[in-house]
Structure formats: C-alpha cells, structure tokens
Amino acid sequence: xxxxxxxxxxxxxxxxxxxxxxxxxxxxxxxxxxxxxxxxxxxxxxxxxxxxxxxxx
Numbered sequence: 001x002x003x004x005x006x007x008x009x010x011x012x013x014x015x016x017x018x019x020x021x022x023x024x025x026x027x028x029x030x031x032x033x034x035x036x037x038x039x040x041x042x043x044x045x046x047x048x049x050x051x052x053x054x055x056x057x
C-alpha cells in the first residue's frame with residue numbers, strides 16, 4: 001500500500017499505481033480496508049498472531 005501512495009504522489013492515478021505494483025484493484029482496496037490504519041510493524045505482528053492462531057487450532 002505504501003508503494004501506491006508513493007506512486008500517486010508522483011502523479012500517477014491510483015489505477016496506474018495499482019497495476020504497476022502487480023495487484024488487482026479489488027486486492028488493493030481489500031488490503032487498504034483491512035490494514036489501512038496500521039503501521040508496517042503492526043501488520044507484521046498481526047500476521048504473526050494469525051499464523052500462531054492457525055497453528056494452535
């Protein structure tokens with residue numbers, strides 16, 4: 001998501017930036033909805049907890 005922010009700041013449209021990073025618009029907006037307010041270290045911790053939960057089940 002950060003890459004899209006950088007590319008849009010450079011003048012590209014959101015659609016162009018999404019295509020350039022190689023994901024679909026649906027994926028980008030789902031990620032933004034799920035992780036939008038989190039910092040990168042928080043996202044990493046969330047993923048670790050999700051993996052641990054899956055392992056414990």
